[in-house]
Structure formats: structure tokens, C-alpha cells
Amino acid sequence: MEKVFYEVNSLDKKCYDKLALTEDILMEHAASSIADFIEDKFEEKVSVLIVAGPGNNGADGIALARLLYKKYDVKLYLPFGAKSQMARIQLQRAELLGVPFVQSITSSDIIVDCLFGSGLNKDLDETSLSIINSLNEQKAYKIACDIPSGVNIKGQINQEAFFADVTVTMGALKVALFLDEAKDYVGKVKVANLGVQRTIYEEETNIYLLDKEDMKLPFRSKKNAHKGSFGHLNVIAGCKKGAGVIAAKAAFGFGTGLVSVVSHEDIDLPYHIMQTHFLSDNCTAIAIGMGLGKYEKDEIKKILEEDIPTVVDADLFYEEVLLDKLQKDVVLTPHPKEFVALLKLCDIANISVKHLQKNRFEYVEKFCKKYPNTVLLLKGANTLIGKADKIYINSFGTAILSKGGSGDVLSGLVASLLAQEYNSLDAAITASLAHAIAANNYKKANYSLIPADLVEEIRRL
Numbered sequence: 001m002e003k004v005f006y007e008v009n010s011l012d013k014k015c016y017d018k019l020a021l022t023e024d025i026l027m028e029h030a031a032s033s034i035a036d037f038i039e040d041k042f043e044e045k046v047s048v049l050i051v052a053g054p055g056n057n058g059a060d061g062i063a064l065a066r067l068l069y070k071k072y073d074v075k076l077y078l079p080f081g082a083k084s085q086m087a088r089i090q091l092q093r094a095e096l097l098g099v100p101f102v103q104s105i106t107s108s109d110i111i112v113d114c115l116f117g118s119g120l121n122k123d124l125d126e127t128s129l130s131i132i133n134s135l136n137e138q139k140a141y142k143i144a145c146d147i148p149s150g151v152n153i154k155g156q157i158n159q160e161a162f163f164a165d166v167t168v169t170m171g172a173l174k175v176a177l178f179l180d181e182a183k184d185y186v187g188k189v190k191v192a193n194l195g196v197q198r199t200i201y202e203e204e205t206n207i208y209l210l211d212k213e214d215m216k217l218p219f220r221s222k223k224n225a226h227k228g229s230f231g232h233l234n235v236i237a238g239c240k241k242g243a244g245v246i247a248a249k250a251a252f253g254f255g256t257g258l259v260s261v262v263s264h265e266d267i268d269l270p271y272h273i274m275q276t277h278f279l280s281d282n283c284t285a286i287a288i289g290m291g292l293g294k295y296e297k298d299e300i301k302k303i304l305e306e307d308i309p310t311v312v313d314a315d316l317f318y319e320e321v322l323l324d325k326l327q328k329d330v331v332l333t334p335h336p337k338e339f340v341a342l343l344k345l346c347d348i349a350n351i352s353v354k355h356l357q358k359n360r361f362e363y364v365e366k367f368c369k370k371y372p373n374t375v376l377l378l379k380g381a382n383t384l385i386g387k388a389d390k391i392y393i394n395s396f397g398t399a400i401l402s403k404g405g406s407g408d409v410l411s412g413l414v415a416s417l418l419a420q421e422y423n424s425l426d427a428a429i430t431a432s433l434a435h436a437i438a439a440n441n442y443k444k445a446n447y448s449l450i451p452a453d454l455v456e457e458i459r460r461l
């Protein structure tokens, strides 16, 4: 996993104060890393339009123009002139070299957006907005310097932002690049070293971006095993029985030795999945909430009181009966609407889904601070997994999963790993990654996935 930061100003400052580096050195590396990216990917003579703003994001762009000049057909556009001290220094260098300037957006093969970076501190004015809109209309390969212009330091897009194919971000990964609403704008994210290796530049953090290597699948290494070695999951099925059945099938496909659906009514189940009316004596994990509807309250209370690893989903986030369980080690898998209900239930906040989506990290932190024993998995385009003071980002999410049933598969996967004795955090991380990576592997039309396809892909990981 990689470290992620709310801001990197303090990390830049460490380079100046403790390592005797200068702003000029850092900026030269910032510009060089974008130049290297272009040189690796594009032939000589390709046309490059660099749009540079008034501050140091613009200064990065002006330095980039100098580095590419002559090898590429470079044009510099400075709609607001150069205002920061570094921008003025870079401008002088570019002018002495003879880099060509343009007075408006010209068509080109590559556009590099260096309008605003981490310094975007107010709404875009009309001119900036119209520049960003025009850049978005251009057919070109689009590179954002540090962060797409229009995305603020929290990752929010209050008007419009530059649609990048790739964002080359300076020094370290930032939280802003992983808010759901920024996902369509940032494209691929690459980190540029700023004169020292990233491991030196970076400090401690409480936020991490998950890699594929963080997915620890339940491969079986022991030869002397039997079905009881891989746990017995009980999925509580409510009035919408299908949800529980989908979760049960996913759990079985992910390695749980025995899976039973708990229901008072008879359910049509595949032969390998059992049905019981009450919790099994040898139950090693419970999945509850999916499709639950109005289940008998006392019965739910009794199930939640069991000291058995549990994943809670869906309808239960609206029910007071859940509150005591939040003091325990339990995995919660809400989508944003359910999380808003849970925040209200817990007296943490009474907010809209829109407000939550603009402040996902903040509310995950708040919740996990109040309930440090729980593992919270907040679904989204970039799923956030919070435990005590740490947040893990799963950025593999894809719109392929935006379907009824996908969430039931996910809770089935988490429950499957809980039954197989993973701890709650590891279960949530591996299940979430497996769910998203499997969806990315799905090769049919991206609108066509059904839960069975997803389970099939998970079985192939």
C-alpha cells in the first residue's frame, strides 16, 4: 500500500528546512517528471499546449515548456500572466530561451493543465471556467500537473474541472485525488519525486492507498484439511431472500467450508448451500442485514449479542438494535445512503448524501473515532475502509459494479473470510479488493454484469 496525505506543504517545508533543498530544485524535478512522462510516451515534434496559471502550478508548466522546447512543438498559454515569484523566474528563463507563447487555446496533440494546483482557494471565475471548459472540449491527450484544475484540496469539484487522462502529482499522493467525485477527472495517477526519493519525502500518515498485493486470497496451503477447517457461515435471510442467497453463494465461492442460510421460511437453494431455522451450533461467522426488511427485533438482538465475527449490511443501519454491536469488533458495509442513516442513528451527524459524498474522509474518520472497534467499509467509486484512526482506499472500483446484488456479493465475501478466521480489517480489505478487481477482469459489455458473473470472476482470481 502507498501513503496518502491531506496536504504536502509540510513535506515540501521539510525539504527546505531539513534537507537544504530549494523551491527551484523541487520545481525542476516536478517539471522534469512530466517531461519524462511525455518523452516516454510520445514521438518528437508532437505538439504540446501548456496552459499555465499565475501561481506555482503555472510555474511548473513554464519550466516544463523550457524542458520540452525544440524537441516538441511547444506552445505556452498564460491567461493570467505570471504572479508568484517562481512563476516570474520561470517566465524569464522561458523568454530568454525563446519558447513560443499563444494568446488563446490552440489545437494540439497534448494538453498540459498547469492552471491551478493545490492553491485553488476559491470558486473559479468566469474566465478560468471557460478555459477549463474549452480545454475539456479539445481532442488531445490530457495531462494534469499535480491535480486537475478545478479540483480543490479536498477533492471537491464545485463547478467544473479539467478531465485528465493522467495526473502527475507532486511528491506524494493526496486525499483529494481519491474523493469519489474526482475519480472521473484525475485519470491515471502518477507520483513525481521532488529531488529525494518518495520514502524520504513522505512522513507518517493515517491514510493508505491499497495495491493489488494487499489482496490476500484464501488459498489453501494445508493438505490435511476438511470442510470444517474453513468455517461455517450463517447468512440471515429476511423478507428479500434473494439478497441473502446471493451473499451465501458468493461466500461459498470464496472458500468458506460450509454456508447455511438462516430463514424461517423454506428457500430454494442450490444443493451445496444449507438451510437452518436458527443459528448453527458450529457457526464461525454471521452475515446479517441484507434484504432483512422487518425481521423480528428480539431475534435480531439475540443474533447480534452472539460473540461471533459478524458483517452487518443494508437494512440494519436504520435500526437502534445495532447500537450495542458498534462497541464490538464488527464489519459494517454501508453505501452512502445507509451511512448517512447510520451517522444519524449514532448521533454523529445529520447530513445529506450529497454532503457526505463531498466529505467522505471526514465522516469515516469521525465514525471510526467514536467506534474504534468496528471496521467501516463505506462503498463508493473509491471504497474507504476505516478502522480506528486509519483509512484504506480501494481505488479499483468500477461502474460495472453499479448494480443491485453487487453489495450482497461484497458482504458475502467479507463474511466468507471472517468464517475462515481472517481478522475484521484483513477480511474487509481483501474482500473489497477481490470484489473490485474481479469486476475489472469481467470482459463482457460493462453494463451486463450479474452477481453470478461476479462470483465467477472472483473464483478465477
Ligand SMILES: NC(=O)C1=CN([C@@H]2O[C@H](COP(=O)(O)OP(=O)(O)OC[C@H]3O[C@@H](n4cnc5c(N)ncnc54)[C@H](O)[C@@H]3O)[C@@H](O)[C@H]2O)[C@@H](O)CC1
Residues within 6 Å of the ligand: 012, 023, 026, 027, 030, 053, 054, 055, 056, 057, 058, 060, 083, 084, 115, 116, 117, 118, 119, 120, 121, 122, 123, 124, 125, 128, 145, 146, 147, 170, 194
Ligand atoms: N514547494 C512548492 O511550493 C512546490 C510547488 N509545486 C507546485 O505549486 C503548486 C502550488 O502552487 P501555489 O501555492 O502557488 O498555488 P496554485 O498555483 O495552485 O494557485 C495559486 C494561484 O492561483 C490563484 N487562484 C487560486 N484560486 C483561484 C480561482 N478560483 N480563480 C482564479 N485564480 C485562482 C491564486 O490567486 C494564485 O495566484 C502545486 O500544485 C505544484 O504544482 C511544485 O512545483 C513542487 C514544489
Ligand SMILES: [K+]
Residues within 6 Å of the ligand: 057, 113, 114, 115, 116, 117, 144, 145, 146, 147, 148, 149
Ligand atoms: K493543474
